[in-house]
Amino acid sequence: MMLSETILVALLAAGAAAFPSESPIEYLKRAPNPGVVISKCASPGMLALAYDDGPYQYTETLIDILDKAGAKGTFFWTGTLYGCIYKQSKAVEKAFKSGHQIASHTWTHSRMGGMSAANIKTEMNKVEQAVINLVGVKPAYMRPPYLDTGGQFLSNMKTLGYKVITDDIDTGDWNNRSPAQSEQQFSSAGASGNGHIPLMHEVYPGTVNTLTPWLISWAQKNNLKLVTVGESFLLFILVSF
Template sequence: MNLVRIAALLALTFSPFSLANPVPDSQDQTLAKRSPVPFGVYIDRCSVPGTIALTFDDGPHVFTPKVLDILRSRGARATFFVNGQSAGNIYANAGVIQRAIAEGHQLGSHTWGHPSLVGLDYNGIVDQMLALESAFVQLVGRIPTYMRPPFLAVDGLVLSAMAQLGYHVIGASIDTKDYENDNPAAIQNSLVKFRNELNAGGTISLAHDVRQWTVDVLVQAMVDEVAARGLRMVPVGECLGDPADLWYRNPR
């Protein structure tokens, strides 16, 4: 066990959000050997031809069920990068989390409180991840192996921490910037951006299931656009060729 790993485990032990049993090295090694997706590497494009990954950040939220309804109506599956406490609270929306998994969507970590991880020290980064892991353990009994850094912000320390904690780091090659266009007059700008970046070869999109006009207008428009192009809407793990049983791991 290397010194960085020891530091990570000490951080887990003394963090206020620590879990009782750190992941043994054998679980890390097994996941790494089986998965074609590396840990601690920033990835923003699918590798499986003909697929696109629609992803939604900052939930779970009271708007999220409508997104799930739209996706279900078109047989589409997506990825939700969730927070513990941001626009909504994960415990207050436990049913949304459980429904998303039951309907075949993938859940990933977006940290507990949505801070930029860049600028935090190592223990601060670890605390953000473990706080959300604790909620996942309580709600679904497993923790995700995929994460998206808030604001898509990473540096060497963040990537090193994610590698040590066993996380695949997901960015975006289609960024709708829907948070800038959350009104009926402007939301079409996000759809235009989605189309343009899809035309440019983007395959992992970013939107927010906590924005009213994203949920009321943009989600349906994106799904219709992708369906018209004959692309398969799948979770991030699937678009990267990662078996579904590797999208989550046992509690630490």
């Protein structure tokens, strides 16, 4: 679960006395701005496991794999792509209770770049309301389908208050790339520099059952902290003290 800005202010307030020149709110301003595209973590030493297109039949299995390893993930969920999100209420609640981040991937998984402002708002509001209905929180992060950020999309994300995530490593699972081929993408990119935010999808069993355990092991071998997308920026703010 991504920490809300209210909770973040409370966390930062504990250390504010040591930094009288800046308030917790000023620290908050270092977090990503709505409507700005983010493709990597805020600092090194992290790996943000991020999954698109669910919830689906493999969601609970994926949560179990992450939980067993003490890892957190970010789920960019749609409303209707692989069946209605309300029919996966058990998986949604399980992810939330396990501390994973729930984020938006739009209601119908349509390209956003050519949409009107009204249609973009509808796409976002429907997912937002579904998540509120199921677990009582509002998503603050989203990833656009097909990574399409053209047209009126970014200006509308700014208006709606959403932080926009893309990726810096494409696993290619959506293009029939095998888990072994996806693993090579990470090996080639390496573990240095700001942490990776990969593009991968929970709707493929190879990504859930093979690639994810490999990534957990790869992160451990490279001393990377497995975080949600939201946590990667919270940690940056806290470390920046």
